[in-house]
Amino acid sequence: MMELKNIGVRFSGRDVLKDVSVMFHSGEIIGLVAPNGTGKSTLMNVIMNYINPNSGKVILNDELEYTNKKNEVKIHQLVSMMPDQSDLYNQISGKEHLKIYSSMWNSQPKLIDETIKELGMSSYINKNTGTYSLGMRQRLCFAMQIVSDTQVMLMDEVMNGLDPTHVELISQILVKKKSEGKTVIVASHLLENLEKYADRIFFMKNGELIQVNDISPGFDVREITTVRVTDVTDTLKENFLKEFPKTNVQTLPNGTTLIDVQGYGSGELGNVLAFLKANHITEVNFGKVTLGDLYSMYYQEG
Template identity: 85%
Template sequence: MIELKNISVRFSGRDILKDVSEIFHPGEIIGLVAPNGTGKSTLMNVIMNYINPNSGKVILNDWVEYTNEKNEVKIHQLVSMMPDQSDLYNQISGKEHLKIYSSMWYSNPKLIDSTIKELGMASYINKHTGKYSLGMRQRLCFAMQIVSDTQVMLMDEVMNGLDPTHVELISKILVKKKSEGKTIIVASHLLENLEKYADRIFFMKNGELIHVNALSPEFEEKEITIVRVAEVPDMLKEKISKEFSKISVQHLPNGATLIDVRGYDSENLGNVVAFLKENQITQFSFGKVTLTDLYSMYYQEV
């Protein structure tokens, strides 16, 4: 378990993190979502003690804090951050990188070969990383994080540069690690993917960490709550708003329109469909509010 207690960070008179308090539990994947420059990386660097907060503290397992060098060593045996591609040494092999990370964290050496196999890296793992493609380098960085086998794992844009097949593969590995009791914190711009596997998702804005359920309680609902219309001509937006004036209609900055149909029976849903078809609107679907919808509502301007 890792606890953030009243963490504040200020740079050049601006609050990057403002009195952030949260507890992240074992067996939990936490998603962090925000535009660049809003504090995601700063938060991770505070957890790693790469940045000293102006106030507040990080507490691991209810008692260990960054109060001295001895405690920092203890925490860094239990908490790791996925390396950046710029951290790779081009003149040594991928396997050597994995051996280094395994030895640094005293993890089981058998994890090296099993991780290579799981990520499909066998064909290039013994080559110098200077010959790797962007996707190969990213997979290696992820593999280095996995072989460290720490209790808490921090990952900033883990899916960067990966094709859909490897995005899905890494997602499955994250879920597997969660089942082993790991606490995993992932910052990502791949919202649809993050929504599939994260247990809790937080937005960051104005230095604050905000649980998405606080913005939209229906986000976690499993039943149909909205009709989503992909693209609505401007001249029809007002007509839709008037037709459904008794319920919520939201025209999002990303171009989508959401019609709130919570509690609607099949007859009322049929009336919505009939209205859309009468107005030559055929690109619509039934579902619930998505993370992409919330991102558009919260961060983008019309």
């Protein structure tokens, strides 16, 4: 369990993080979503103590804080951050990298071969990393994080450069780590993928950490909450609101219109569909608001 308590970071007079307080639990995958430059990496660097906050503190397991070098060593045995591709040494093999990480965190050596097999790296793991493709290097960085086997794992854009098959494979491994009681914090721009496995998702804006459920109550409800339509004119939208005055309707910057039908019965849904059909709207999807929808609404991007 890890707590961030009143974390504040200012750069050049600007609040990059503003009084951030949140608890991350064991056996939980946390998603961080935001445009570049909004504080995701800063937050992770504060957790690792690479950046000293102007205010607040990081507390691990109700007792450990970055109050001295001894505590920092203890925390870094329990918390790790996935390395960047620039951290790799081109002159040594992928397996040597895994051995270094296993040794640094004193994890079980058997994890090395298990991880190599799980990620399908056997054909190249003994070659120097300078020969690796972008995807191979990314998988190695992820494998290094996994063999560290720490209680808390931080991953910034873990899916970068990966094809859909390996995105799915790594997603499955993240879920496995969750089942082992790990706390996994993932910053990602692959919203559809993140939505599948994250237990809680946070947006970052103006230095604040905002849980998605606070932006859209019922976001994680597994029922029909939204009707998605395209090609809705302002006149049609106006007529719809006259017919259904208590219904919330919002058009995204990309042109998609969302009709909030949370709590509607089958009869009410039927009335909405009948209205749309009568107005020659045929591209209609019933489902729930997606993380991509919320991202577009919150950050006003098309």
